[in-house]
Amino acid sequence: MDRKQMFRRKTSISYKTEEKTVMRGYNLSDLAEEGYSFYDAMFVLFQNRIPTQEEEKMLKYEMGVFLEHSMSPSAVGAIGVSAGRPNLPVCVAAAVSTFGGVHGPGAAHGYMLNKYLERAQKEGKTVDEMAKILVDDYMDAGRPVMGMGQPQHIDSDPRAEPIHLKQEELELKGVYLEFQRAVEKYFHARRKADGRSYVGVNVVGSGNTALMEIGFSPNAGWCIGSVVRGFSCAAHALYNMKKGRAWGASRNEPMVQMIDLSMIKYVGPEDRIVPKQEERQEYAKKQKEEGEYKQWVI
Amino acid sequence: MGYLDKKRTDALNKAKRERTIGNLGSPKNPFDYYDREYGTMPKDSKRAQFQWVSEVAYKNVHRIVTRGYDTTELMEEGYGVIEVLFVDYQARIPTIEEEQMLNYVMILTLEDGLSAPAAISRIVARSKTFLTQACGASIMAFGHAYGAYSAFGNRLDKYLAMAKEEDLSLEAAAALLVEENLYDEALGVSDLMLKDPAANRMIARAEKLGTAGKYIAFMKEVVKAAQKANDQPVDLDMLGATGAVMMDLGFTPEATWAILAVTRSFAAGAHYIEEVEREETNRLGQELTPKEDYDGPADRPVPPIADREKIATPAISTTPDQWKRRFEKMKDVQGSGFSIIEEVKDPSKKSGIKKVGKL
Numbered sequence: 001m002d003r004k005q006m007f008r009r010k011t012s013i014s015y016k017t018e019e020k021t022v023m024r025g026y027n028l029s030d031l032a033e034e035g036y037s038f039y040d041a042m043f044v045l046f047q048n049r050i051p052t053q054e055e056e057k058m059l060k061y062e063m064g065v066f067l068e069h070s071m072s073p074s075a076v077g078a079i080g081v082s083a084g085r086p087n088l089p090v091c092v093a094a095a096v097s098t099f100g101g102v103h104g105p106g107a108a109h110g111y112m113l114n115k116y117l118e119r120a121q122k123e124g125k126t127v128d129e130m131a132k133i134l135v136d137d138y139m140d141a142g143r144p145v146m147g148m149g150q151p152q153h154i155d156s157d158p159r160a161e162p163i164h165l166k167q168e169e170l171e172l173k174g175v176y177l178e179f180q181r182a183v184e185k186y187f188h189a190r191r192k193a194d195g196r197s198y199v200g201v202n203v204v205g206s207g208n209t210a211l212m213e214i215g216f217s218p219n220a221g222w223c224i225g226s227v228v229r230g231f232s233c234a235a236h237a238l239y240n241m242k243k244g245r246a247w248g249a250s251r252n253e254p255m256v257q258m259i260d261l262s263m264i265k266y267v268g269p270e271d272r273i274v275p276k277q278e279e280r281q282e283y284a285k286k287q288k289e290e291g292e293y294k295q296w297v298i
Numbered sequence: 299m300g301y302l303d304k305k306r307t308d309a310l311n312k313a314k315r316e317r318t319i320g321n322l323g324s325p326k327n328p329f330d331y332y333d334r335e336y337g338t339m340p341k342d343s344k345r346a347q348f349q350w351v352s353e354v355a356y357k358n359v360h361r362i363v364t365r366g367y368d369t370t371e372l373m374e375e376g377y378g379v380i381e382v383l384f385v386d387y388q389a390r391i392p393t394i395e396e397e398q399m400l401n402y403v404m405i406l407t408l409e410d411g412l413s414a415p416a417a418i419s420r421i422v423a424r425s426k427t428f429l430t431q432a433c434g435a436s437i438m439a440f441g442h443a444y445g446a447y448s449a450f451g452n453r454l455d456k457y458l459a460m461a462k463e464e465d466l467s468l469e470a471a472a473a474l475l476v477e478e479n480l481y482d483e484a485l486g487v488s489d490l491m492l493k494d495p496a497a498n499r500m501i502a503r504a505e506k507l508g509t510a511g512k513y514i515a516f517m518k519e520v521v522k523a524a525q526k527a528n529d530q531p532v533d534l535d536m537l538g539a540t541g542a543v544m545m546d547l548g549f550t551p552e553a554t555w556a557i558l559a560v561t562r563s564f565a566a567g568a569h570y571i572e573e574v575e576r577e578e579t580n581r582l583g584q585e586l587t588p589k590e591d592y593d594g595p596a597d598r599p600v601p602p603i604a605d606r607e608k609i610a611t612p613a614i615s616t617t618p619d620q621w622k623r624r625f626e627k628m629k630d631v632q633g634s635g636f637s638i639i640e641e642v643k644d645p646s647k648k649s650g651i652k653k654v655g656k657l
Contacts, residue, residue: 001489007417010576013568016411018493023409023565029496032405033503038380038561041405045568060378067382068364070357071350079350085644088448088552089440089559096563097434107429158361162370219429223567226430227560228379230437232364234556235354235386241552241646243353255346261339263348271302271336273313 013045024048039063046220054170055214059224061166062207065159066225068232072152073098078233082240083248083258091241095233099226106208106225109146110218113179113209127175131182135190145187147180147205156200163206172213180209269296302336310336354386365389380404387553395507396547402503403540406496407558409565414439419566420573424580429570436566440559446484447558448645450541451551453484454513472519476527486517486538487524492531497539504543511546552645594632 003018014023021028024044031041036050039059043051051059069075078095082088101108112134120130138145150157167177184201191199204225211221248258256262275283287293301307315323315332322331355364362369365385372382377391380400384392392400410416415436422432442449453475461471479485491497501518504510521534544554601609615621628636 003490005412006414007412007420009412009420009573011412011569011572013565013572014409014411016413020494021406021409021411021496028406028409029494029499032402033499036405038401038404038408039378041408042564045408045565046571061373064378064382065369065373067379068355068362068369068386070352070355070362070364076350085646087441087645088556089437092556092560093434093437095434096437096560097430099430100428152357153359155359158368158370162374166373217571219571220567223429223433223564223571227433227563227567230433230560230563231379231383231557232355232386234560235553236352238387238550238552238556239352239354244351246644246646253345255351256342256348258348260342260348262342264338266338271310273310273317274319276317 063228073103075236078237082237091237092230092234096230107218107222109208127179128182132186135186149199150202157202159203160201160206167210174213176209176213300340399509404561407561415562415566416569419570423570423573426579432570433563436563437559443483447555448551449484468519472523476523488535490535497534500539513542513545517542
């Protein structure tokens, strides 16, 4: 069989020969035979090191608790894509791709922590002092403080505080946990002072803090969080593919379906007559002059 | 919003009927186009309103539950990703040996060098995207040749069912499978692992842990049959080993496909990161395609548009003979699609593509 290279790159991650596949110097087969866990392999992959047992346990907890989240944008993405019955990987790819600037923004939270920790280091401020500066910066600017609040778990994400507690139990208390806890303290105090309701830490705020504490970069942490969700989204897509109705619009189902015609609410321009080609130029010019269309431009 | 009121509907339809719109008023249409409603359908009050129906998981404000187990409670009790995969896909807690076996498989499938998922992740990275886009793209690279777990597993199920129905021995069913699929990419036996013991070590591990079952037993017969049918040396490959082990762990072919594609995507994320760290981005129009790699028509002048009718060759065929001649001729146009045959099926029924090949 032709085994020529499809894509050439200098890489420090892995190599593969006819004899073995090696990641960061370790033969993968030997790593598995020795009894290391998949979580250990994540440390090798992203950090080029074998973790301590406590670090391994922390990652196991974080990945496990993040894996399934029932109906969130990622599962809905997978289910929506599955309605057309493409190959299953397409649904999973869509699910993972839903993680962006709002849904599970692990990298953004990590970069935020790093930016302010660097400021603390440069300006000679304590972590606590810098946490207050961060909260004030964000809230003065009317920007949401990343890692706080979740639209469904409105009075505290059920996974979030337990992640903090697990980190403490495993004695993995470093600068990130101290900083995140301080951010939460000043965030709660300021909202209370402003007469606003309680908003708890979310799973990005606590989970990503743990990931950073055990040595993952913001992007590596984001990868771990968003890709692990792909496992459950595949299950949701598969359930719909095997036990649901394709297309999601059948009128024979006892329940109105996901994209039943009655689910559409249209709020755009009202029905109008398509101009004939001979009318087009004058019509189009008038439309541009009047500018009514501008309210609809997206 | 609901339907437009009758007065405005009638006015719009009357205006359109008088103006006429292309062929829409043709009596060949099975409807009167100028007698149709406007606006969206009213809410359906006769049926239950839409809800996300799931056997897999639910959540409320205070908990996330998969197959009856609260996910935070699962973690607090010491379970992890591996166990939740069994819970999500099989609604059960695995034995310790099953957990160890899936852990083993996932380590082996995490990284595969610069194969398609890593390569596509790096290509996407060069466009300056989010990491998640690149990870998603890497999962897309799993098809019915690379990481063909769906095609592979459904085939094992088909021939095992046949063996049961027709009272065939495993050996006979394996011989039949090989006879009918010897050159298929999803056979699970090839020359890829002749020098790498990883696939056979995985089977040995499954046997040691006691998780080996009917799929591994059958796969061993498939290997023997393929070795008999081949002139060149072949052996169990990674697809065959991981596919059979996963199915003995109780995962369906589709679940296996998804789990291992996602597992590979973690490493694709590392490749994204390294690409961003070590390489440059690509801009639109930057990449050149050398002429020496081009074997299409020689450079030629674009004919004046006024000459179009003189030089244009219509595609219309009026007889099956004409149609066949054109079809065969078009096979010479690489990239036209006439040389490929696919049966695109609903993948929820089986693997999604019955056969992909060249005509």
